[in-house]
Amino acid sequence: MHDEFLCHVTAYGVCDGRRIGVPLGTYRAPTLALALWWLRDRASWIAERLDPGPDTPYVPPGALVPVPETAPDVPRVLRAWCADPVRQEHVADELAGGRLVRIAAGDETTEYELLAESVDALRMQRTLPALLLPMA
Numbered sequence: 832m833h834d835e836f837l838c839h840v841t842a843y844g845v846c847d848g849r850r851i852g853v854p855l856g857t858y859r860a861p862t863l864a865l866a867l868w869w870l871r872d873r874a875s876w877i878a879e880r881l882d883p884g885p886d887t888p889y890v891p892p893g894a895l896v897p898v899p900e901t902a903p904d905v906p907r908v909l910r911a912w913c914a915d916p917v918r919q920e921h922v923a924d925e926l927a928g929g930r931l932v933r934i935a936a937g938d939e940t941t942e943y944e945l946l947a948e949s950v951d952a953l954r955m956q957r958t959l960p961a962l963l964l965p966m967a
Contacts, residue, residue, distance in 0.1 A: 836866035882906035908936040
């Protein structure tokens with residue numbers, strides 16, 4: 832069983848023709864449940880900042896306009912992921928199995944990426960090449 836998880840959130844965009852990543856947060860979760868909670872919390876946090884409600888106090892009246900149905904909708908994708916218990920269970924199974932999990936959503940300018948992986952799996956990956964080296 833994997834007991835500790837490293838979680839990251841990063842936004843990627845293009846600047847001067849190069850893809851640039853901006854870290855939005857990192858969390859070392861002591862349990863699987865806390866790793867899932869943090870990923871959902873960060874996904875909701877991003878969605879709320881990209882798509883606040885019209886009655887949000889810091890948004891001036893008339894500042895928000897609907898986007899066409901055909902436009903990429905990162906907040907909708909992230910909110911749907913947070914609300915889907917089947918997808919949450921799948922993420923939990925992958926993390927518990929020691930596999931890296933990546934949740935990503937993007938629009939024309941930015942890709943938002945949530946990553947989580949087992950600290951134990953990371954440690955095993957680091958030591959594996961040393962175990963395979965031939966003895967002289």
